[in-house]
Amino acid sequence: MFNSAKFIGGFLGSLLLVTPLLAEPLQYKLGRIATDKEIAGWDISVGPDGSNLPDAKGTVLQGEKLYQTKCAYCHGEFGEAVGRWPVLMGGEESLASMEPVKTVGSYWPYATSVFSYIRRAMPFYNPQTLSDEETYAITAYVFYLNDLVDEEFELNSESIMEIEMPNSTGFYGPDPRPDVQNVACMKNCVTGQGL
Amino acid sequence: MAKTKITELSTEPNSDLDRRSFLRKSLAAGGAVAAASAGATQVLAEVNPANLPPNKPIWSQMLGPGVTQSPYGSPSPHEAHVVRRNIGWLTSSTQSSINFTPLQDLHGIITPNGLHFERHHGGVPSINPNEHRLIIHGMVKYPLMFTMEELMRFPSESHIHFIECPANGGMEWKDAQMESVQFTHGMVSCCEWTGVKVSTLLDEVGVDPKGTWVLAEGADGGAMDRSIPMEKMMDDAMICWAQNGERLRPEQGYPVRLLVPGFEGNMNIKWIRRLKVGTVPWMTREETSKYTDLMEDGTARQFTFVQETNSCITYPSAGQQLSHKGFHEINGLAWSGRGKIKQVDVSVDGGRNWRAAKLQEPVMNKCLTRFRIPWQWNGEKAQLQSRAIDETGYVQPTLVQLRKVRGVNSIYHKNSIYTWEIDTNGGIKNVQLG
Numbered sequence A: 001m002f003n004s005a006k007f008i009g010g011f012l013g014s015l016l017l018v019t020p021l022l023a024e025p026l027q028y029k030l031g032r033i034a035t036d037k038e039i040a041g042w043d044i045s046v047g048p049d050g051s052n053l054p055d056a057k058g059t060v061l062q063g064e065k066l067y068q069t070k071c072a073y074c075h076g077e078f079g080e081a082v083g084r085w086p087v088l089m090g091g092e093e094s095l096a097s098m099e100p101v102k103t104v105g106s107y108w109p110y111a112t113s114v115f116s117y118i119r120r121a122m123p124f125y126n127p128q129t130l131s132d133e134e135t136y137a138i139t140a141y142v143f144y145l146n147d148l149v150d151e152e153f154e155l156n157s158e159s160i161m162e163i164e165m166p167n168s169t170g171f172y173g174p175d176p177r178p179d180v181q182n183v184a185c186m187k188n189c190v191t192g193q194g195l
Numbered sequence B: 001m002a003k004t005k006i007t008e009l010s011t012e013p014n015s016d017l018d019r020r021s022f023l024r025k026s027l028a029a030g031g032a033v034a035a036a037s038a039g040a041t042q043v044l045a046e047v048n049p050a051n052l053p054p055n056k057p058i059w060s061q062m063l064g065p066g067v068t069q070s071p072y073g074s075p076s077p078h079e080a081h082v083v084r085r086n087i088g089w090l091t092s093s094t095q096s097s098i099n100f101t102p103l104q105d106l107h108g109i110i111t112p113n114g115l116h117f118e119r120h121h122g123g124v125p126s127i128n129p130n131e132h133r134l135i136i137h138g139m140v141k142y143p144l145m146f147t148m149e150e151l152m153r154f155p156s157e158s159h160i161h162f163i164e165c166p167a168n169g170g171m172e173w174k175d176a177q178m179e180s181v182q183f184t185h186g187m188v189s190c191c192e193w194t195g196v197k198v199s200t201l202l203d204e205v206g207v208d209p210k211g212t213w214v215l216a217e218g219a220d221g222g223a224m225d226r227s228i229p230m231e232k233m234m235d236d237a238m239i240c241w242a243q244n245g246e247r248l249r250p251e252q253g254y255p256v257r258l259l260v261p262g263f264e265g266n267m268n269i270k271w272i273r274r275l276k277v278g279t280v281p282w283m284t285r286e287e288t289s290k291y292t293d294l295m296e297d298g299t300a301r302q303f304t305f306v307q308e309t310n311s312c313i314t315y316p317s318a319g320q321q322l323s324h325k326g327f328h329e330i331n332g333l334a335w336s337g338r339g340k341i342k343q344v345d346v347s348v349d350g351g352r353n354w355r356a357a358k359l360q361e362p363v364m365n366k367c368l369t370r371f372r373i374p375w376q377w378n379g380e381k382a383q384l385q386s387r388a389i390d391e392t393g394y395v396q397p398t399l400v401q402l403r404k405v406r407g408v409n410s411i412y413h414k415n416s417i418y419t420w421e422i423d424t425n426g427g428i429k430n431v432q433l434g
Helices: A004-018 A036-042 A060-070 A111-121 A132-145 B016-035 B181-185 B198-205 B230-235 B399-406
Strands: A057-059 A154-156 B097-100 B134-138 B144-146 B157-164 B188-197 B213-218 B225-229 B238-243 B257-259 B272-278 B310-315 B326-335 B341-347 B369-377 B382-390 B419-422 B428-431
Touching: A036 B134, A057 A060, A057 A132, A060 A132, A060 A154, A111 A132, A132 A154, B134 B198, B157 B238, B181 B310, B188 B198, B188 B326, B198 B230, B198 B238, B198 B272, B213 B230, B225 B230, B310 B382, B326 B341, B326 B382, B341 B369
Parallel strands: B134 B272
Antiparallel strands: A057 A154, B134 B144, B157 B188, B188 B238, B213 B225, B213 B272, B238 B257, B310 B326, B326 B369, B341 B382, B382 B419, B419 B428
16 A cells, blocks of 8 residues: 655755765766866867967968868958858948948957857858967958958957957947837727738 | 739639739748848749639549658748748848848747757858757866757756847848838847756756856857846756757757747857856957947946847738738737736827737747737728737837937937828838937
8 A cells, every 4th residue: 555654855965865964076076077178178168368378470461371171161361251151341331331340340349259259150151160379360361351450460369359449339238128118908909000 | 734823813803813823922022122132932823723612622633742752851832932931131141130020920939940040150060969968067066068858858948038239220220211011120030948957957957156157158150149148047047958848950059059048149259168257257359349239428338138028020021912902800919038028009090099809718928929919900090019018017208208218320229110101002111200
């Protein structure tokens, strides 16, 4: 016969055993400590303060050569884009128009985001194959295409923080929604040009 | 053998079977027109009278395949039109692209795993689960690395939640151009997700109390990354390895993905390999140049995470064809990233008058909710709309209201009321009023 008292007792007992009463770390003792070397190999993120940028450098002139062989077949020789691939340059003063053109120069608020994105996802067909030097060089050339740096420019973890992104103040938060208030009218509601 | 095309039979009154067959044919044709999509074949439904009463159908006079003929199993060949479809002109490659769930062909609230919409930024990686690792590091006491086996030994939970791309409907801020609900709303899907709560993992590594943001990153060729508030991670976020009872599909992040219920789809990082705790957002490409909402004045809203209340009628819907006057059960889906759906109202006169629809239980948190309401079509022009209200009292807005505040260039988070216009021939079009 089913012993409910025993069952409940066992249930509570198992709860006490398994449920962490405090959020103490290493409750379950699963996994292992990741080594600094393992983390470094995978940590390709860069903060907006330049944190975690690699110790390397690349120039606009180096970047131009790399860009023409690795990037131009999608993004165009001057960043104007081929077909529907993303445009990398231009679009200034377009954000408030009916045809906004969002590019590194017109829209991206942080130079570090450009480096981080190229590092992780470009070239599109061979992502994460660029060396740190190549990533700096190509990123520098993309900034050059947007007139953000001159052709003598060398990009590194310090000079990237000096680049002024034209739309750096164009974003805001926190989320203002809900920003519209519809009313759940049920009868003889005012509508647009409906029936 | 006498075979009659269904178009000839469709004039017979009150034949439910014929109506459905006709509808199926119309749907298939509509899908092909809507997107010129590959694989949307036109099914000419044909009926062989030899299989109809009083005759014995052919399949009743023979044996079919035995067990395990199809070890996994697949839908009936007669349902071959129920597929995800993409729009060729929308993106420059299929690896960084989107496709759409065929909402017009689905029932209830669960999206079958093979029909969950896809959004990839670097294609679907082919990952050996034995070689996959999740590392949690940054501002933690113990930076830990887990194998899949270790992850799956943690206490687990299962929850049914929708995932919606914030660009769902985003092609129609300026005008109506999509010809079926698959393309207007099909970037939403809903599954039962099983995994471990992120809070359990963050407790395990011992998060520095100063840590307020968490970077989540995928192992795909796009290494997709988003910054997520710690508050959300400690609330209901999950690291999931299963959907609808089986391990994740590769397209959904196999072997493991992040789920942030109610937040925009892009944040539900697939193929997740890394969580890094920090004090500020990383300002990744996906939260600056993309997934930000451009307003009319040229400024942009950032970190608009929640998918606000939305709904759509899936039957009758654009691209379908009503072949008969009389009874039709209007039905559709409603959802909110802020909680449960409280009410769905339906109008058949373009929003002038509304009736409350019946909600199918169970109505769950941040989950698709099926609504239904009976309707008699008198053969006259009609304009069908649905309007959802969630448990916070938020009422799904009109497009006019949204445009007034946000303009037409924000792409994302367009959750406005839609209108399906039925003409006197039963044809149904996606239109915008006002």
